[in-house]
Amino acid sequence: MLIGDIGQAALRLLFVAVLLAIGVHSAAIRTKSARWRRLSQGAAAVQFGLAAVASAALVYLLVTLNFHYSYVVDYTAVGLSLVYRIAAFWGGNAGSLLLWALVLSLYAMIVASSRHEDSDRMLPIVSLLMSCILAFYVIVLNTGANPFTQLPHAAASGNSLNPLLQNPGMTVHPVNVYLGYIGFSVPFAYAITGLLLRKTDATWLRVTRRWTLISWLFLGVGIVYGAHWSYEELGWGGYWAWDPIENAALLPWLSATAFLHSAIVQERRGMLKGWNILLITFTFLLTLLGSFLTRSGVLWSIHAFTNGPLGTYFLVFFVICTVFSAVVIVMRWHTLKPERRIEAVVSKESGFLLNNVLFLGSAFAILWGTLFPILSEALTGRRMMVSGPFYNAVNLPLAVCIILLMAIGPVIAWRRASVQSIVKTLVVPFVVAVVAGLAVAFLLKLHYGQSSILGTLSFIAAIFVMITIVREFLGAVGTRVALTGESWWVSFGRLVSRNRRRYGGYVVHFAIALMAAGIAGSGAYHQDLEVQLAPGQSQTIAGYQLTYAGMGVSAAQGGRQMYGNLVVQRGGQVLGVLRPSATFFTDGQSPTTNVALYSRPLSDLYVVMLGTGSNGDAVFDLHVNPLVQFIWWGGYLFILGTLVSLWPEAGWRRQRAAAASPVETVYQELAELEYDYRMGKLEPDAYQQTRQALEARAAALESYEAAMRQRLEAEVQEAFAERASRPQLGGGEA
Amino acid sequence: MAISVRARLLIALCVVLAILGVLIKTAITHASTYYVTVSQLYNEGSQAVGQQTTVSGNIVGASVNYNPQAELLRFSVRDGSNGRPLPVVFHGAEPDDFSNNWPVVVTGTLKSNGVFQASQLLIKCPSKYQAGNSTQPQTQTFNAID
Numbered sequence: 001m002l003i004g005d006i007g008q009a010a011l012r013l014l015f016v017a018v019l020l021a022i023g024v025h026s027a028a029i030r031t032k033s034a035r036w037r038r039l040s041q042g043a044a045a046v047q048f049g050l051a052a053v054a055s056a057a058l059v060y061l062l063v064t065l066n067f068h069y070s071y072v073v074d075y076t077a078v079g080l081s082l083v084y085r086i087a088a089f090w091g092g093n094a095g096s097l098l099l100w101a102l103v104l105s106l107y108a109m110i111v112a113s114s115r116h117e118d119s120d121r122m123l124p125i126v127s128l129l130m131s132c133i134l135a136f137y138v139i140v141l142n143t144g145a146n147p148f149t150q151l152p153h154a155a156a157s158g159n160s161l162n163p164l165l166q167n168p169g170m171t172v173h174p175v176n177v178y179l180g181y182i183g184f185s186v187p188f189a190y191a192i193t194g195l196l197l198r199k200t201d202a203t204w205l206r207v208t209r210r211w212t213l214i215s216w217l218f219l220g221v222g223i224v225y226g227a228h229w230s231y232e233e234l235g236w237g238g239y240w241a242w243d244p245i246e247n248a249a250l251l252p253w254l255s256a257t258a259f260l261h262s263a264i265v266q267e268r269r270g271m272l273k274g275w276n277i278l279l280i281t282f283t284f285l286l287t288l289l290g291s292f293l294t295r296s297g298v299l300w301s302i303h304a305f306t307n308g309p310l311g312t313y314f315l316v317f318f319v320i321c322t323v324f325s326a327v328v329i330v331m332r333w334h335t336l337k338p339e340r341r342i343e344a345v346v347s348k349e350s351g352f353l354l355n356n357v358l359f360l361g362s363a364f365a366i367l368w369g370t371l372f373p374i375l376s377e378a379l380t381g382r383r384m385m386v387s388g389p390f391y392n393a394v395n396l397p398l399a400v401c402i403i404l405l406m407a408i409g410p411v412i413a414w415r416r417a418s419v420q421s422i423v424k425t426l427v428v429p430f431v432v433a434v435v436a437g438l439a440v441a442f443l444l445k446l447h448y449g450q451s452s453i454l455g456t457l458s459f460i461a462a463i464f465v466m467i468t469i470v471r472e473f474l475g476a477v478g479t480r481v482a483l484t485g486e487s488w489w490v491s492f493g494r495l496v497s498r499n500r501r502r503y504g505g506y507v508v509h510f511a512i513a514l515m516a517a518g519i520a521g522s523g524a525y526h527q528d529l530e531v532q533l534a535p536g537q538s539q540t541i542a543g544y545q546l547t548y549a550g551m552g553v554s555a556a557q558g559g560r561q562m563y564g565n566l567v568v569q570r571g572g573q574v575l576g577v578l579r580p581s582a583t584f585f586t587d588g589q590s591p592t593t594n595v596a597l598y599s600r601p602l603s604d605l606y607v608v609m610l611g612t613g614s615n616g617d618a619v620f621d622l623h624v625n626p627l628v629q630f631i632w633w634g635g636y637l638f639i640l641g642t643l644v645s646l647w648p649e650a651g652w653r654r655q656r657a658a659a660a661s662p663v664e665t666v667y668q669e670l671a672e673l674e675y676d677y678r679m680g681k682l683e684p685d686a687y688q689q690t691r692q693a694l695e696a697r698a699a700a701l702e703s704y705e706a707a708m709r710q711r712l713e714a715e716v717q718e719a720f721a722e723r724a725s726r727p728q729l730g731g732g733e734a
Numbered sequence: 735m736a737i738s739v740r741a742r743l744l745i746a747l748c749v750v751l752a753i754l755g756v757l758i759k760t761a762i763t764h765a766s767t768y769y770v771t772v773s774q775l776y777n778e779g780s781q782a783v784g785q786q787t788t789v790s791g792n793i794v795g796a797s798v799n800y801n802p803q804a805e806l807l808r809f810s811v812r813d814g815s816n817g818r819p820l821p822v823v824f825h826g827a828e829p830d831d832f833s834n835n836w837p838v839v840v841t842g843t844l845k846s847n848g849v850f851q852a853s854q855l856l857i858k859c860p861s862k863y864q865a866g867n868s869t870q871p872q873t874q875t876f877n878a879i880d
Contacts, residue, residue, distance in 0.1 A: 341739070341740070342739055342740070342743060343739065344739060345739055345742050345743055345746070350743055350746075353743070353747070354746075354750070357747060357750050357751070357754075358750075361750070361751070361754040364754075364758075365754070365757075365758050365761075368758060368762075369762075372762070372766065373769050376766075376769075382768060382770075383768070383769040383770060384766045384767065384768055384769055385766065385767060385769040385788050386761075386762060386765050386766045386767075387765065387767075387841070387854075389761075389764070389765040390761045390762060390764075390765035390766065393757070393760075393761035393764070393765065394757050394758055394761045397757065398754075398757075530805070532803065610802075610805075610827045611802040611827060611828075612802070613802055613803050614803075617803075619802060619805070619827070621827075
């Protein structure tokens with residue numbers, strides 16, 4: 001009981017601490033004093049400390065199976081293994097909200113203790129915003145969803161975690177999604193802070209780039225891992241079902257992807273300032289909307305808010321955040337003047353714009369579909385809903401366009417690109433991609449007897465991306481080898497490590513292309529069959545011959561397992577035995593099915609035992625999923641690429657980037673121009689023209705700086721001379 | 735060319751958005767269904783017959799009848815615990831957690847004999863909200879004859 005009381009007390013104190021922190025941050029903003037700033041840092045640490053105590057207490061109650069607490073009763077049971085007792089921490093609403101508060105307060109503490117350009121002015125405001133967000137979760141935890149609610153009498157046993165959730169996936173997937181979701185509040189807080197301070201340069205983007213990337217990575221890993229979990233472990237037959245809950249995770253990921261790209265445009269060219277703020281605000285609001293949708297039950301049930309007041313809490317908070325951000329953005333919109341205008345229709349800038357439109361279009365369609373039951377009721381009075389076919393019809397063509405753009409985008413030069421040179425650069429890879437894509441589609445048709453236009457287009461686009469990326473790497477390394485005389489490997493390593501963002505990004509692009517090929521293959525060429533077999537009978541699917549050799553029973557954790565033996569043959573050769581099974585639990589929970597999988601790089605044979613009949617018959621669900629493994633490989637590569645991009649660059653580079661003077665910015669642009677030209681992205685005359693313009697600008701800036709320096713020196717000299725001429729006068733002068 | 739870069743970009747943007755709009759519009763008209771409760775379906779009367787509809791309701795536990803050989807699942811759903819039940823026929827396997835009062839969502843058409851022929855059957859998440867709990871019933875199930 002003691003530990004539970006400590007947890008409860010920590011939760012109550014956390015509420016007080018958050019209110020105090022809000023006061024302290026406000027004082028730090030108002031007084032601008034270093035002492036209050038230190039207190040503001042301390043307040044962030046106290047918030048985290050209390051959230052950590054409460055979390056530790058809850059985990060302790062769960063691990064020790066303290067059935068005095070309703071949360072423990074609801075999500076654990078005697079016999080539940082340790083790892084799932086811990087996972088029960090985020091298995092239910094109240095616990096997952098506490099995890100949310102814990103992670104958010106941790107992030108707030110890390111942010112508060114950081115140092116960066118202009119951090120004295122920005123951090124108190126950022127901390128204030130983060131504390132306000134945290135306040136919401138702490139209020140919910142203290143009122144609507146308290147994990148430390150005690151029962152009048154201890155329960156005899158627990159309800160246990162749903163068997164479907166007793167899976168290693170439960171320890172990885174939700175945590176990743178939360179870490180991602182919560183992380184977007186940091187760049188959002190910085191964006192709003194910049195606006196409030198009328199500081200509209202790219203500082204907030206540079207400071208929060210890692211936060212955004214890490215959150216994006218976590219969310220991406222969460223999504224891919226969730227897909228893998230649902231595919232391989234749970235036997236839902238597919239990796240993606242356009243379920244509202246899946247959509248809720250995908251939406252902020254899509255808008256964050258758009259943001260990551262448009263942020264580059266602001267950092268490099270000082271454009272799209274307002275757009276970036278809108279994008280990160282959307283992303284943050286989408287994480288809130290996602291939490292609202294998944295916790296309120298509004299989409300599932302005709303009777304909204306069936307799951308208690310939680311939905312109302314989230315809706316109110318969502319509205320508050322939306323109105324607040326809208327007011328701040330509208331009031332400060334006039335400060336967001338772009339430093340430059342787009343110079344040409346065909347340029348990297350407009351390529352990024354198109355990228356943004358496609359990502360947001362896709363996000364909008366998914367949001368529209370997810371909210372369609374609510375929207376249609378509001379508009380027409382009749383509730384309507386959409387399912388998988390709608391999402392596929394809209395998003396798959398958009399995805400193909402995005403992938404094509406991934407191949408074209410990197411070869412478009414900044415500022416002004418010539419269509420001629422783009423076509424010249426891409427014509428060979430494109431033709432190769434078309435031939436290779438058609439060949440892949442033909443082979444798949446030969447094997448599976450199906451064909452798909454969209455699938456074929458996806459293969460072409462994916463191969464196109466892969467070729468251009470490989471060529472980009474080879475070309476850049478070749479250029480570097482020619483310029484420096486290093487060996488190829490040294491050159492490769494240095495190239496990547498000097499420009500981690502760019503090459504990490506390319507690796508991610510490659511990963512996405514790989515996933516697209518996997519989705520196209522498994523989506524368009526998938527085969528399935530439901531069949532009832534008597535012992536000894538066989539069934540053929542996509543070249544595999546499966547012979548049912550009878551049933552067996554074995555002991556399993558918490559019950560017993562019943563399995564069917566299926567001998568798998570291909571071309572007369574025995575490959576092995578597949579054992580799809582079902583687990584029956586002694587505690588009376590409904591049985592769960594266990595998938596049997598025969599995985600090969602180019603296709604998966606996927607078998608589920610649906611049921612048994614008389615005389616030892618069994619009903620099987622057989623699937624052959626071509627290329628599905630590509631999706632998971634793409635997932636690993638996605639992580640690798642993002643990590644390359646995240647890895648800190650050498651210290652001097654960072655310092656230089658932070659203190660970039662106008663002249664240096666122009667020199668950086670010149671270096672990029674030179675690189676683009678050498679990589680064949682620019683025509684000689686366009687190159688010469690831009691180069692001359694940039695050099696003239698650099699020269700002008702330099703002479704201006706020199707003049708300023710001279711003037712300054714003269715003034716200093718003058719001041720000294722004056723001072724020397726009238727000695728010992730101003731005692732109080734500094 | 736008299737048209738500025740900005741204007742040309744704007745035109746391109748409008749074209750992309752228009753295509754997107756058309757895409758969403760056609761997809762939604764092709765792939766959307768009415769989404770009603772059992773009592774709303776009954777209120778529509780004969781209008782509802784033959785129309786692709788999605789109905790949500792709670793399972794009437796006593797009515798569940800499953801034949802694994804024929805893979806035919808018969809059950810009724812109703813609103814709350816005392817509404818008029820709607821008989822449903824579904825070709826496919828019986829999902830896990832298919833018990834009394836559990837909320838389900840069925841998609842299909844109401845036949846003139848008053849039976850709802852479901853082509854899709856979804857079960858509400860086993861936990862209150864769990865990521866990825868999409869239920870594709872044809873695979874998430876197991877049935878044995880005792």
